[in-house]
Amino acid sequence: MPVKIEVDPALCTGCMRCVQGGLWGDFKLGSGGKAEYTGDSGLCIECGHCAAVCSAGAVRHSSFPGTPEEIDPSAKPSYAELMSLLKLRRSHRSFKKDPVPGEVIDQLLNAGVLAPSAVNRQTIQYSIIRDPGTLEQISKRSLESLRRVVQMSKSPVGRLFMRLAAKKAYKDVLGMVPKMERIVHASAGGRDYILYNAPCLILLHAPKTDSMAGENAAFNAANILLAAETLGLGACLIGFVTEAAGMDSSILRLASIPGERAVYSALVVGYPAVEYRRAAPKKPIVAAFI
Numbered sequence: 001m002p003v004k005i006e007v008d009p010a011l012c013t014g015c016m017r018c019v020q021g022g023l024w025g026d027f028k029l030g031s032g033g034k035a036e037y038t039g040d041s042g043l044c045i046e047c048g049h050c051a052a053v054c055s056a057g058a059v060r061h062s063s064f065p066g067t068p069e070e071i072d073p074s075a076k077p078s079y080a081e082l083m084s085l086l087k088l089r090r091s092h093r094s095f096k097k098d099p100v101p102g103e104v105i106d107q108l109l110n111a112g113v114l115a116p117s118a119v120n121r122q123t124i125q126y127s128i129i130r131d132p133g134t135l136e137q138i139s140k141r142s143l144e145s146l147r148r149v150v151q152m153s154k155s156p157v158g159r160l161f162m163r164l165a166a167k168k169a170y171k172d173v174l175g176m177v178p179k180m181e182r183i184v185h186a187s188a189g190g191r192d193y194i195l196y197n198a199p200c201l202i203l204l205h206a207p208k209t210d211s212m213a214g215e216n217a218a219f220n221a222a223n224i225l226l227a228a229e230t231l232g233l234g235a236c237l238i239g240f241v242t243e244a245a246g247m248d249s250s251i252l253r254l255a256s257i258p259g260e261r262a263v264y265s266a267l268v269v270g271y272p273a274v275e276y277r278r279a280a281p282k283k284p285i286v287a288a289f290i
């Protein structure tokens, strides 16, 4: 259905911000000194910028009912502040037993949804698992998936299946098998190498038909990772769970995720038991300036 974009003349102050905003010349100033939408709404990518550029809240977009929250453009953190947060962020794998309260998780999700998404579709939804029994089940099922991959890698037929499933990433997956095997063996001692006994697991899921779901989820999860640090929490992406959820539909059922959706990102969250004093070591930047 085509979107509808309108300017409320009662609110428009004729400030011309929408006209000058470079929005493809879609707004014109009408004879009454009020802006009017004259563009082709079929070209709209639903970015919501037309509503966001209007300080009077006069631009209405059918995809976004209501007026967008007002923001202070001067309230940007400095580069130094951002770098400090980026350096403080670590993948946490050691957690206190304290539960993560629902209102704190709401804060994380409020950060997640602010991430960019392709064509602003915002298809990512969340499943938050805090029930200890369900966390244990998901950890066990994910470990079982690892065990199955290790087993598959031992036979020519299994490797063929892996090659078909992993395509260009086949060699990479095969190279991971020795580590997976070690994790499977080490887990027999009862230690949780998958979820690290975290009190909370957040699964980001989207329709399987969404061609950009992987990237959308990654950006969304990155916001959550950063927000977690600011709230005194620690988080870690768990690719093993993302992979396992694609192989074992019982994980989707445990997380109440409908079958037409898939998990694109998984992260554990909790109050960290370890405080880091140094930034994560990173390899030198490789970049070509053309």
Ligand SMILES: Cc1cc2nc3c(=O)[nH]c(=O)nc-3n(C[C@H](O)[C@H](O)[C@H](O)COP(=O)(O)O)c2cc1C
Binding pocket: 089, 090, 091, 092, 093, 236, 237, 238, 239, 240, 241, 280
């Ligand atoms: C896509 C992705 C999947 C990951 N999966 C796991 C995982 O399954 N288990 C884990 O302990 N860490 C996982 N990590 C965390 C990485 O190991 C971590 O980001 C890396 O070691 C760098 O450390 P840092 O995040 O503290 O900078 C994953 C990271 C990404 C980006």
